[in-house]
Amino acid sequence: MSFRTTDKQQQSLSKDFNAPEIFKSLKSALNPDVIQHQIPKESIHLACVQLRKNWSILLDFTYINTTDNEKEHNVTSLIYIIKTVVEIVGHNDLDENILYRDSFAEFVRILPKLAMLESVSETFSQDSKFAREIFYQLFQLINDSSYLRTYIEKSNDPSYIETLNADISYRSELYDIVLYVIFLIAKTITSSAKFRDNDLDNFKKLFETFRIYVDYYFENTQQTFSIPDVFFYSDPRNLIICEYLSILWNLADKPSVVRVFINTGYPKAVLNWILISELKYEHRLALINIARDSVGENILKENHAVDILRHIKDSILGSGDSGMDLIYYMAVILLSEHYQIEEALTTDLDVTATEEAPATGTSMKKVISYLYSFTIYLCKEVIQNNVMSGMSFHLSELVVVLERVFIHDSVIDYLMTIKLFEIDHIELFCDTLIACRGAYIDGDKLGKLACVSLINIIWSLSFYDDSFRECLLKNVKLIIVIQGLAHCNTQAAKCILCNLKLPITTETTIEDHQLSDMSKPLVLISHSFNDRSFVERTKDELKQKYDDKYIIYPLFHTDSNDLSELTAKPWEQTAAAIEKAVLVLFVISKHYYESKSCRQTAMYVLHKEKRRIILCPNNTEENYCSKGWLDSLAGQSCECSSFIFPDGHLTESKQEIEYKEKITKLANEISSLIEKDKKPNRLTTLNRQNVSSICTIC
The missing domain is CATH 3.40.50.10140 (Toll/interleukin-1 receptor homology (TIR) domain)
Incomplete structure (x- = not known):
């Protein structure tokens, strides 16, 4: 939802309205030692009314001296307002000033409107680096605010909540609104911003706290299925959880930062969350992103992930959403043991089937064929249109999973003879790697991941038999690409050349001195x-x-x-x-x-x-x-x-x-x-x- 300032609203503004001065006065009013800046309580009330009335132009003012360009100005102003609100809400003197706190609370309730302005989201989409910096500022704000951090940490402590509700119930609501606004902005950022390795390491403790916060919420409510579109007609806690789960999905999708969640207890927590029938389909997606990481995959397997997938199978596959079907199938492949896949493919059974829960039309052949069909579509997109995304998926998401099943010669047997697609399967993978080879050196994390998986698939094909190796040898462009990758010390490329009985050239002779x-x-x-x-x-x-x-x-x-x-x-x-x-x-x-x-x-x-x-x-x-x-x-x-x-x-x-x-x-x-x-x-x-x-x- 977005809000725009109309001409009528602009004309109704007070000529004397000065947002920066009002915020300074509001902060000063809580400090009895700063007499010169204090204003009467009635004036405080009117100031809050002015802020609420003129909310749509609050971001047009300059609150601090910065070198921001015009596009970044609105976002910088929004961050200042959020920080100011957190400072005021956490002030002890606010408890005694009832007129102040009630008027100020009315203003705080319109903060989501500011976060939803189109100018904010447009700024993030146009400047990934700036968006990343704002993400850090928001999460650092939570870290630095002892009041806000304590509220999150103790939200699962009944005695703390009772005290909060009995004495200062308004704080609970205001903290929830601030958290919702922060998560709302962070969700917008994480959908497009690019993060680097170890970017989120400083926030490990905070992410662990959020996990406990979500756990407690689900244990006590499990009401994420009927959230109204308009914030102030809904329970703020519902919206906090929804926005945070979206942040989790977006960040876990980024290979450079997914380990932060894996190392703070999320694999086991996500398995518990996805069992909640009311949970939105899209909020179950973090499972597949965690499973794509080798450490996350092992933790999920240790916690019997396939058994949990079996429990939610009917609700997922019955949704009519082909994208969710694909995600479920990818999870089945990633979280099944290799011998289970091989045996299920040989017998054409459902890998999640048991005597108590028999197969329901999801045989391993169907699972692999479904994944393969999506992969073929995206490979063609790369070859024909030079794009690596389509149908809400990135090529890397699919080939990473497909690479796992190519370990089995029986899977290759099946895929290479499947009649669903009139294509040369080997040529398809080779041409896709040739088309996106630049991403291996100059691309982002996902682009490089896609190239690595394609190389590994071709590596698996080079093991298969002489006819496959002959096909690879005939593709002159592929051999040039593989030789170039080998020259860059890509081990899989060197092994492919070895299997094809081609020389490997490197800049220097490598010798293990231990074997001299x-x-x-x-x-x-x-x-x-x-x-x-x-x-x-x-x-x-x-x-x-x-x-x-x-x-x-x-x-x-x-x-x-x-x-x-x-x-x-x-x-x-x-x-x-x-x-x-x-x-x-x-x-x-x-x-x-x-x-x-x-x-x-x-x-x-x-x-x-x-x-x-x-x-x-x-x-x-x-x-x-x-x-x-x-x-x-x-x-x-x-x-x-x-x-x-x-x-x-x-x-x-x-x-x-x-x-x-x-x-x-x-x-x-x-x-x-x-x-x-x-x-x-x-x-x-x-x-x-x-x-x-x-x-x-x-």
Whole structure:
């Protein structure tokens, strides 16, 4: 809703109306020590009436000396007014001045009109940087106001609320109005402003407080379904919650700041909120944004997100909103385990179905096809019109989810043969990456995320079979793009070139100094980053057994780009290490199965026909040894042993004893395989050579 000043209103203004002087007088009137600025109570009442009467031009005045340009002036004035209102509402002397407080409250009730002026929203949409600065000012205002912050923090304390209602009930209403106005402006800002990494870290405590505030509201009201359009005919608390949930949705949609919410308890809270049947559909959207982040995804899975999706399935899919259907399907894919997706696709069942809640027409094939159809539409938009958004979605939102299911060859089997679309599927993804490649270097976070996911999809296709690799090789423009990305040290691009048996060129030779001394046989441990604790313990135990007769070297892999301290080896170093190794130990787990980096290493080891041993960290991971592409590790002709370890966390138990016994057998097996290896080039140091020549033979 927007409000404009009419000519009639302009003509009715008092010639003596001076908003800045009125605000100064109102603040001074609460300070008994500033006699010269005090005005009679009746005059205070009239001043508040003037403010209320002339609300539509309040932003035209200059309240502080700034260098704002004309477009920013109105917003700066609005922030000044909000800060002044917060200062006055929090003043203790306001309690005793009933005429003042009642008149002032009437003025405060029209603040939402100021926030809804079109000039405010237009300013934010035209200047993203300025909008971001205003967002900080608003949230810092809440942080700095002890009165307002205390009100939010103690809003779930019944005794505090009772005291507030009994003694100064007007404050509760005014605080609610101020919060609503702040959130209303912040929602407008977050819909268009661009945030940077760690931008919101200073407000973690505040976001945690807001989460508790929303929790308490839902526990006691759950009335977000019938909110009138006009503010002052509605419960302010309802509107605060609605605006804040919209802020949450907008911010969680931004990869650079979503971790703030993940680290302050929102994944579990959102799962509880979406179960509320009265909650608006659009306010459930934060779930999918949190799930797109790897840490958020794991927390949601730990809290049985798929079970909760099953509970809300009928209400979402029955809404008739295709966008909400897509969001639900994306959530199902992101929050299901990979083996569940694969099994559901094979049996054509609903991944959320149980004996108590059978399938209702949402088979995995339908889920994936629905997502794929939207993705194809947006890919065509990129290719034909050079735009990355459409139908209320950004391309990154879809390809990030699609990338997850491309881990499974069975999914690729299904999608590549689907008859719904008369397109060349491989060519579609290649041409989309070619069209939006500039976003990888110069684009925003979402544009780069879309490019990364497209590269990873093509990476998955390069594993599939020779016919797919031949199609990729024929696309000359794609190869040029991939080579350029590889030159920028994009690991996925280097791995694609390796799978296509093309050389990798870099500016400098990369050498791992830890592997420069090859006087002893090299044994690699290939593992997922998530299994590092098992690997470190196993390495230490083995060292006690083999007494430095060979070098044992952990080689961890990750598909994630957000590890700040530990970084996986560049592919050149990984390939060189495999070349030098006489034996590779594979730590098989669900994390290993789900990682393209792990698959890349495993396929290269197979190509080089290295001896290998399979290790399962515990009994629960055993089934992964024969799943999908992992079956090839034990299924090819080269000699391969396997060891299944019990859980080794209990030091004085049978499991611990069994673990020690397995280590002894493993150490003996490693020594035996090294003795069998008679090929001289496996025990001698490779000539130092450029990375390009190493990877040419991939």
